């Protein structure tokens with residue numbers, strides 16, 4: 001991208017070092033509309049390509065991503081501070097697996113379906129459901145999984161024949177531009193995937209543009225605004241918003257596995273995952289003290305540092321706003337009686353926006369740390385008396401994205417999973433499912449709506465179109481004009497014939513048949529049977 005001196009720019013900052021990595025333009029309304037128009041033009045050709053042709057492009061894209069994995073991982077690590085191991089494991093595998101899954105399954109999943117109709121009056125009809133692309137899909141993406149979230153959405157959208165305009169976060173624009181570069185390197189036709197750079201205002205222009213669908217991933221506040229903005233054009237949208245994911249730990253949970261899982265779930269990506277373990281309900285049992293001690297030991301051993309350093313376990317927060325929010329949540333909790341068992345301090349001495357992985361206990365639902373999304377490396381733990389209390393507290397949230405249940409007896413854990421008001425409930429693991437293209441993803445309550453990934457996600461990206469073919473011929477349909485007493489009798493008879501009590505069905509049949517085949521000429525009333 002050529003940046004001219006007259007443009008207003010945003011700076012991409014490395015949160016581990018605060019150094020400026022690059023500058024990109026903030027695109028205005030004129031540019032956004034121009035790009036959407038180019039995408040619409042590209043759609044006219046792209047929608048005509050076959051699944052096989054599109055699968056070939058997706059295959060090339062998979063190759064290009066795999067070939068450039070080191071460059072992509074390093075850029076992610078630099079621009080959002082994620083440890084390199086996470087850049088490979090949680091940013092690259094999801095899109096690559098999505099390529100494979102789409103190539104192998106998309107056409108099969110979106111094959112035409114024939115529908116059997118139960119009403120005998122419709123027996124001459126054949127109904128087909130076909131899945132057609134929608135048009136230009138806008139994608140507004142966050143910075144926390146700056147590659148995998150938009151890339152998986154792009155792959156799904158273009159594989160079904162849509163074109164895409166992506167607006168990456170203003171905090172990770174270079175990764176957005178890298179996505180454009182990868183699409184170009186894979187030989188995708190021009191404008192099938194467009195990337196626009198900018199801030200919230202640019203996102204606003206995109207959400208107000210002439211789109212067939214909008215996929216927004218970000219904060220609740222952002223989602224609320226985007227929904228209002230998209231309303232003017234009645235643009236259908238899916239909202240993937242924040243979470244306050246609870247972990248319910250049952251007394252028989254395997255000690256080592258559970259502690260390691262919780263520590264990873266709370267501190268991966270420095271806690272900046274929508275599906276992070278944000279609060280823990282530890283049901284009292286004989287292992288409670290041992291579990292707390294083990295969680296503290298594992299947490300204290302985590303190495304804080306720059307994302308690009310091989311030994312780093314936990315990187316920085318994205319910026320000073322996020323750092324301030326984490327500090328505020330800790331101060332609020334401590335002020336209301338919480339105890340810090342591990343960590344608890346910011347570490348700006350390390351050069352970036354660092355905060356120690358922190359465990360808090362003696363917490364309750366008057367504290368922000370238990371009710372608001374922190375999006376930072378905090379694990380507040382509430383020891384509760386029993387399973388029912390844990391479920392009640394877990395459900396006491398404005399969010400409903402994910403939850404985890406940690407247990408020995410899996411049947412018991414499944415019962416708890418069914419009681420939790422969330423879009424995803426994972427037993428004895430956390431966070432893995434977003435990167436798995438076969439599994440549906442999405443939330444309820446303020447975590448948003450719509451489902452991405454899986455065949456449910458594919459259905460969200462197509463026009464589910466019904467085609468009905470009638471081979472009846474003859475003069476007319478019994479429910480067409482003209483109306484009259486006879487037609488009313490026929491309707492009444494039909495209802496009794498098909499749905500009435502057994503005793504009323506024979507008279508229903510007679511009334512229906514006797515009145516169904518009267519005059520068909522417009523203006524003439526049906527003859528009434530005697």
Ligand code: NAD
Nearest residue numbers: 141142143169199200203204218219222225240241242274
């Ligand atoms: P954000 O809402 O600040 O920004 C997200 C994107 O939306 C950015 O590209 C931003 O420029 C754009 N944007 C913001 N306001 C807008 C507006 N009014 N109109 C148009 N575009 C607008 O969120 P963020 O800080 O980038 O991301 C963190 C949030 O995202 C967290 O709450 C996290 O839980 C959530 N998230 C959810 C999921 C999920 O799948 N449910 C995944 C990742 C992140």
